[in-house]
Amino acid sequence: MVFRLLRARWRHGSQAVPDPTTAMPDPMFRGFPDIAKEGAPSAEMIAACPGAALTVNPVAIDLGKCHLCGSCARAANSPIRLTNRHHLGQTRRDALIVTAGTSFEEYHARAEKGRDEIRRLFGRSLKLRSVSAAGCNACEMELNATTNANFDMLRYGIDIVASPRHADAVIVTGPVSANMADALEDTWNATPAPKLLVLMGACAISGGLFAASPALDRRFFKDHAPDIYIPGCPPHPLTVVNAILHYLGRENGR
């Protein structure tokens, strides 16, 4: 019996991603949008965009709203191409808007780092408390995946904890329903300062494809400014890990 288990174990080898800061997702992955300067999105493309992320004036995609569904990029004669560049984290809401002609490097250079105090306190140890608030559970599964044997975010001292009392940051997934609004506020209040607010996924950042629903209550974000925005639908685990590392000034993992 134990030999069968050993055989099963041996066949797997090592599955850990050797260096999450340089690893790339498969070329099929839909990430940073490359928008050509020439050409404009058609009315059909705008109408088909589920997150109302695509605009004509100016020609741009708001990654705070974009579900990276690929619909605009698949349309005929589209000026948009979704690359597999996945280091998409930002620190300012307006920095998530990608206008025509913006290169990935320009986009990435906009991401700021946390202030010195934050980097000193949390640079080597950051504990996250997750609040799942009316999303679809895919963001939650990718957040869970950051700690699995493949991505193993714990190697950087970043972990997910069970209580807000033990947390340095609250990471929100989902558009925040009226039914979850109080629980989010309570969790935030139970987390000791100084603390970070991290938004993961298009839904958390803007309400995403649920933005127009009267069942949401996003007043929490009027009072509390997010520190890190992690776009995607759901964001790839590598996107999550790298957004946090970058904020902590550890973009090369050290």
Place this chain on the structure above:
Amino acid sequence: MPPMDRLLLKNRAAIPFDDLPKISYQALGDIAVGCLCAALRPVALFGVPEERHAESVRIVALFADDAQGTLAVTSVSAQRGATVPSLTPSIPAFHLFERQLWEEFGIVPEGHPWLKPVRYPHDGHPPRRIEEGYRYFAMKGEESHEVAVGPVHAGVIEPGHFRFLCDGERVNHLEIQLGYQHRGVERLFREGPLAAKSTLAESVSGDAAVAHATAYAGLVEALGDTVIPRRASVIRAIGLELERAGIHLGDLSALCNDIGYLPGTQLFAVMRTDIINTSLVLCGSRFGRGLLTPGGVNYDIDEKKKERIIATVRRIRDNAGLLAASIFDNQSVLARFEKTGSVDTATARAVGLVGPAGRASGLTCDIRLTHPTDAYADHPFMKTILQNGEGKAAVSGDVYARAFVRHQEIQDSLRYILELLERLDAARDGIIAPVAPPRPDMIAFSLTEGWRGETLHAAVTGGDGGTRRYYIKDASFHNWFGLALAVRDNGVSDFPLCNKSFNLSYCGFDL
């Protein structure tokens, strides 16, 4: 002569709304009695506001005859705020349906033993919002106490509230209060063109994105009478089975984790990563997002992709089989899995369990077999019954059975994917067909067997071809109550294990 009180349909059929038979609520009860002797299964009961009379509601009831492969549909007219005699006391599977009718339309089922909110909808009758003061069931006794958990859980888990009524360590009952994830999904389906809702469908329950996208796309196609290319139907089925295998692997990992069997935790988890990364190769998303669109699929499988999928699927099939074999004859594992969280066959049928949880309790429900469409109809999905320790299918209804059924389904899904890939070469009719707009004044039903079980999307179109009602029933709808029954008489500390063996959706329930 077929009975006049109901209309018989096939899965993915659309019929004129006016063709629905109209019967009384009592007569509905007479049909529903068929559910007791297993001839029929209640699939859905939902209200449709009448187009010209805002105060009138048409209650649509859908049953499945799994032996015949047909669906039976009928309807009842009622006024908002009316009172009807509750069917729940005789047919327990109606308990949530009737609560939902009451919550959404104010239709009161008189004699309902448990008339409490389902999901606190923002657009209910009256509109609701979760607040303090919910009346939980209570229990009195020397040793009795309550354990309250959630809505925010200890892990990265969707929100919900669990209230355990315990005698010492023993759970007498678990009351599950949901609604925290309610974000108005059905309403968003009604706004704008129905054919543009793929991303929304994938977000009903993102861990079952392909299942919901398949049910949704099938519905749009039924409403417009669109036939999709055979190649597209094969690719859809590959996506759906990858999703099933991926989740089952992840859940076996989590089950091992909950009993502290760490080799299982880690090895099943890395196998899940391999499978969901194969979905990424297929369509650009580890969750199969973007694969489906009404009319077909957005991504084809070329030779290179095919080779990659075959290699991964074969490897995982062998490795998962080997690992499962070493787990299911390990006494320390079995000691924790066996006789934990049992639901017997009669109870499972009474509350309408579906999917692997239903099958683990001895029910035969599986839409792929009983109401197949597309690839599943062209190339029948066959089940192999893997031999367990006793040389027969696991139907004991406990954590062991639910785990063993998952193991069995991983093997079946991966084998079916390999069979489907072989059929790709013969199906060269493209991946997408033009989609006709939904016909006006129709009602359609689309059932898909997702990894959690039966997934229903239904819609009623208006005179202008717009969507009057969109109705979703995730497999979790009935199964949450199954979990509540499973933990009765178990130690409260076994809850995580029971819970993981079901792994139900909060967002798919709350909508």
